[in-house]
Amino acid sequence: MTAPAPAGPFAALRQQLTDAAVAFAESADALAGILAGMVDDVDRALAVPLEIFPVCHHSPASALAMVRRLREKRPRVIYLELCEDLQPLLGELRNCRLPVAVQAFASELDGHPSEWSPLSVVAPITEASAEYQAIAYALDTPGVELVLVDRSTDHVFQWLPRDRPRPDGREAETGTDADDAALHGNAVAVEIGDLRPGFAELEAYLLHHGKVRHWSEWWDQYVEQPLAAADHDTYRQVMVLIGSLFRRLRPAIPERFERDEDRERYMWTRMREHLTTSGVDPSDCLYVCGAFHAASHVEQFGLATDAPAYEISPRTGTRWHYGLIPSSHSAIEAQFGLAPGSVSIAAATWTKALTRSGLTPYRLDGQRGTRPRSRRAAGGGVTPTTGVTDRLSGFLAAPPEPGGLDEAELRGWCVDIVRLARRNGYLASTADAIAVFETAILLAGLRNRARPTPYDFADAAVTCIEKDVVPGRRDIRRLCEILLGGDRVGQVGYEALPPLARDVLDRLRPLGLDLEKRTVQRALLDLHADPRLAPCSDLLWMLRHLLPPDAVRPIMGERRLGHRSVQESWDVALGRNQRALIELGYEGVTVEQVLEQRLRRAVRGPQATAAGALAAVEDAIRLLDSPRLVDELGARAVELLAAERTVDGAPEVLRRIRRLLAHYRTTAAALPAWCEAFVTAGYAHYCTLLPTAFVDEQTGVRQVGAMLGFLFSMEGLALSLGCDRTQLELAIAQSHPETPAKVALHWAARHQLGLLPLAELRARCHGLLANPLVVPAFPQYLSGFVQALDPVPGLAPFVVELMSTAFAQLPDPILLPWLPTLITTLREHGPELVPLLVREAARTFPGSLPALDAWVPPWAATAPTPAPPVVPAGPVVSLLTDHPEAVDAVATLLGCPGQWRRHDEPTHTEVAALLTQHPDTAAAVIDLLTADPT
Template identity: 65%
Template sequence: MSAVREGAAFEALRTQLREAATSLADGPEALEGILLGIVDDVDRAVREPLEIFPVCHHSPASAIAMARRLREKRPKVVYLELCEDMAPLLSELRNCRLPVAVQAFASEVDGFPAGWAPLSVVAPITEASAEYQAIAYALDTPGVELVLVDRSSDHVFQWQATGTESAESEDPPGPGAEEEAGLHGDAVGVEIGDLRPRFAELEEHLLRHGRVRHWSEWWHQYVELPLGDSDHDTYRQVMLLIGSLFRRLAPGKEDRVRVDEDRERYMWTRMREHLAASGTDPGDCLYVCGAFHAASRVAEFGVDGADTFEISPPSASVWQHGLIPSSHAAIEAQFGLAAGSVSIAATQWAKNLKRTRVQPFRLVGQAGAKKAAAKPAKTEVPAVPGIADALSDKLSGFLRRAPVLDPLDEAELLGWSVEIVRAARRNGYLASTADAVAVFETSILLAGMRDRARPTPYDFQDAAITCIEKDKVPGRRDVRRIVEIMMGGDRIGQVGYDALPPLARDVHDRLAPLNLKLQQRGVQRALLDMAANPELGRCSDVLWMLRHLLPWGAARAIMGERRLGEQPIQESWDLALGTHQRALIELGYEGVSIEQVLEQRLRRRAYDPQATAAAVLEAVEDATLYLRSRRLADELGTRALEVLATERGVDGAPEVLRRVRRLLAYYRTSEPVLPPWIESFVKTGYAHYCTLLPTAFTDEDATVRQVAATLGFLFGMESLALSLGCDRTQLELAFAQSHPREPAKLALLWAAQVQLGQLSRARLRSRCDELLGNPLVVPAYPRYLSGFLHALEPVPQLADFVVEAVSNAFARLPDPVLLPWLPTLIGTLRSDGADLAPLLIREAGRVFPGRLAALDAWVPPWRESPDAGAAPRSARADGKGAGTGAGAALLAAYPRTCDAVADLLGYEGTWERAVPVPSGAVLTARHPDTAVALEVLLAGP
């Protein structure tokens, strides 16, 4: 440090800034303090013995400068701003195709609010980033140590409780990028090298005077391109200057400032601890961090900083770590970058490598890397600039220098123009050669209007939208998205097989008999013929579990279904495991096999405090279907019994009834005896719903469908419940206490009373006739019919009566009442009557004539004949009425049988002895077919 007097290197710059502050401001204090403070921050960072290398997030200029500096200095220790608990994963990057993200995941939290679970932290890495260059250098160079010094993933959420760190997107992702933008999910992003103004007025000023649309374009034009060819000292000082400027002009939000400063204290504390433990010379180290944190003013800054920061202990949450696929669109959405900016940065990175001929660092064996990248780096160490050169003022010359106007590269721009027209034609645009010429000329015009001699990709994008898109988008991609694809597209990374967690590798191994490339993105069709290849049954089991665990589309069944008690024969699947690789990897954080993960999730669902009996029964069914585990099914069934006993309503009755019926049918056909838990469930449910029935009939919140399902459980499970010791008196008392007022529920009660024998069909029919005959009740009669329709659930024997009631309604209700009710009838049958409609259709097909010609002469069976004493028309038409007398004699000989038949058909009458023929003959005359059938039945063989 003696070579250059402290502070003398930037004295000339300080003098110029002091004069500028005096002339531009009313008073020099405020502006002068900011401008001179920026120079002090740069001077302080440059003089630090441990070299600080400021970077910007996914900046090609930073990556080029990093690769060049690493080959010049050859540091022995590289300190990197990244969560310290992610260090063991970095060596797995060589098994992946970039971009990927390093992830820390905690499914069960301890010490954080339960609503935060699951916790997830991601740090995306691309090849065109300074961070990847440092990682590749450290991992592939013998004797070099890579130390991650940023707060752990656990501390990210500890500090997030009071500090907000989310980045707002400046531009939404383009069409078609929604899927890729969600690769990181709702994870918290670690903003490595984040560099963007937090002062909205400053960003607006820069965009307006820079004649650009968004921040990514401003950075590309005024920082990325000028620094692409600069030397190391100039790059370093300019980045420190920008970081200090943004830091000093940032709004003074206490939470955000506290988090930023705590991160800097944390990192410097970790670096001093490592230096003290290893004895490494600070001059042999390199500290890679964001430019925003490089210009830090905390007391802990530097090798000689204060040791006053205490790192809090981690919480008791168990963290899992792994690699997940990332993409350019996901990075843009995660960190608030403009759509397409990361793709443009990747293209700029490739151009910088050709122009500067800098040899980048790539991990040996990196998937997707060129063979040349695997060559070992040269061992000779170039001369490192001296301290005096490093402290020389490069900012003054850089700030005074006029912007370099790159000459127009006509060949490049012409290639872009031809390619965009070709791509537009493929996407349905009526583009021609004239449009290519127009895009070429408009790009030059826009660049000139923005004081640029060479059009940037953003100028070209605006020109293409203006000249090609015009007024509409014919396909699913607009021109903006087409340009992004043409400039490099949304590259999507992939985690290699060796870097996958054990669960994901096990899934790939078990699905190997399908002979599919499951690592590839996109949809692949799998055909499983278990009849010819029984071993594919195991693949089917895996696919059904994946369908249950992964998001929709990862494993989608096209043909075949999994039902209780059925064995699959053939199945067809659409698989997209490569597209949903992130979801599959995150399953590996929850267990070592998909069976274990599924069992944990079923238990979590069943033992949730908000779980319902229907939800627990669904878990029982899933455990039986997918895991074939009687032990787990019994455990969850016992839990369902506990939950049912605590419910105070009948909201879940329809689902409970449906699942209990299905489980009972399965156990009765597959096992010799019923499991004890389901017997207890039926017994408890019978008493439980008997208790809730009177309240459900009068509760306005209980729907007719729910009350009907309650009755369906009571009537359907009654025989089993009574055999297990239940008392039918409970049900009779429940009906005695039920007094509904709503028409639909009242009709439902009448139907249930018919089932119990408390109400005859004749009386029910007369009640319906009375309702139709009362003008005051006619408008509400459709609501009674809705109740009768729902009554088919507990009393399916009433299907013929429901057909009769609906037919009478269509015949007698006036149009102003009937027509508004029809949509309600259709909606009821569609939503609630999917299982009831077949009963009505089958009964209607039995009652109504099969031909249209017979409809005019058809008389409904529930209507009496106009002439009760006359012979029926069918007898007179066939000329076979002579048999009537024999039938009458038979009925007279068996009066009890005649009375039973009369009660069954709903007729009430008495025997008249004054007539020579018993009065049962009148009934026989009305129903000759029945009388003949009875005669044949009683005559015997």
């Protein structure tokens, strides 16, 4: 018995596709199931009383279809696939110049992993998008309600796995326009109408057989152009069919499936709730969603279902901030993985289609960058429906419409690209314009296209003009993008800015600059002639600390502890960094409040260090006039220093605390309490860690030198505050370094304490140079002595002497291989201390070459005393009796007291017996004394 034929408007198409699967496929059942299922999805979506309008993100065809449908249907309620908590921002779009992005931002997380901070979600909006047309219609048409039904931004991150790294958007592309491509930062993008194959093999197959290089080009060729002039029914059926195809042919990733289906359950639940509470007729509503979601299979799909309502989880305690940030075509392309220039081409296609069709798009009243439009009557009502008819069969079977070549348009492109190329350094001519024209037509023919597309034109221009050399910043493909529309950058208007951003613009108004421009502007401040500019200077220095480096950049003038320049010059580019300024407004109401919060956060975070806390103290003194905050940060620096178990930050701590002490000694009557506490705590802390740091292989010589620098330079102040010098002496005595550099530092420290005289230190160093086994490591000793110049600056003459002696005594076979090691060691471990040696050498050595011949080194007078002559051979008893004091002391130490006589006197019996019992010792002493010194 034969199965009954399927009924419905698509029965013939379903049967036709099933027969084709049986005739051409090896696995007919699988292919027939997919093809028939796609038709079923179309039938199911069109049968819902609530009209579903499938769209593709930033698609001119979708925007044109939306304009036609809105003017025809006049819906009373529009349900839009967009995060529901972003709805209050949509009215501010009228104060902006598109493209812009609606943003939700959170820096303090509650309920999300802390390592994800900060979280950011953006939804970019362009005029050539169906969602903007729906928003403009709903906001400017009386009696129309706009309802966002997608999950909230908090749920976007709730539904992500907790074990995944920080969720970021696609990395911005690098290149000439990398700044514009990075306008969204690392935000997670919310895309309406994501239509792209999730199955890599399917996308590769479509690109190969479509003879295109990128998905954006395939979509423009095979979907955008055919649907640009299609009627409403055809548009809906084709878009649902494509969404069903991509939905069915995608990798089986459970996580992705569950997240997409949860989004669909969420949206249908919100729409049902609104229909129940408002009582509006579903036929008066329009549901705008991606074509992918229009072919949904969840049980909550539609209105005639008995499935239970989806339970929506509550939001976390994370506090979200909302605002508008500028966007650009390149930023949208980078974030959504589109081909470079595709959004610009879409904008040009949108403009051209409007001109050709005569349609008037919807624009928000007062929209910046657009001309005012005449209002149309809001009447019209709902167009009566005549039932669903099969438009797919005719659309799929019809051949492409013969589109004649628009020679005027293509000729204009060719002339303009040659003009742009010549301006950018290319040797292009009229012959190249002709070559581009003919090559574009040839490429279109090879790719089975009726007429050249912008992509064909760009390929032809690259082939004919660029050749193999790019003389300037931009290549030909980038010039084609500029020619076909350019990278349009949006701007957020003053009224739509957060309070902090508006406050910044108001306070900088005395500079007389147009801060909304995206160009870099020069601001000149003469604070002596015009003291009213002092607040502007203060604000610029704070913005310098908070914003990216290129937002405000000082050209002349500086602000350090105790110093403020009288004249300043700044490069200001706040318009280019509007996104950073807006996100700064999410953190507070004024710049001072944000700066104070950041300084507190810097010293309270898990990675806070004592050096970082001292840096925060400096910033608070330089930028904020708040002694209370400085005391708070300083007290925190004391706590962090006492809690540190490593000395990695010792050089930075020493440098900053010296600067702060010098500042207070010149500007205040007495040191603050936290400074005194920091010195005493640091003295005890570094004395405790010094023995361990000397022997720890992970602690560098630079860190040990900084510890000694702190102890010796702060010693006077620390002792006056109650510290004990014995603690430092014990720390030095308990230190037993092994590496050469640390040994040299230890000798310098003992010399500073008076435990190692300079003569003995000189003798030790001469002994090192006399030992051929130590000479290769001598640069390490020198490195230690160079580091000792900070804690013991009086050693500078000795270090110059030591280096001069080494250069004078070492032979060339040893010195020449030794010099590169010396240079690299000094560069690595003491670059800022080498100038001290240079100045000392300039003071020590003669200033002219003739004076060098008669010059006598100042250390020649303090050279080591020559060794005494060798004692001639003779009885050892004679030697001992010639020095009775030393012999008596040794005898007493050994427990053999007695009186000694000279060798010509009667010999002491006990000494004679001792020498008789130990003849080997006596013989060894005689050999040692009679040995040849050479």
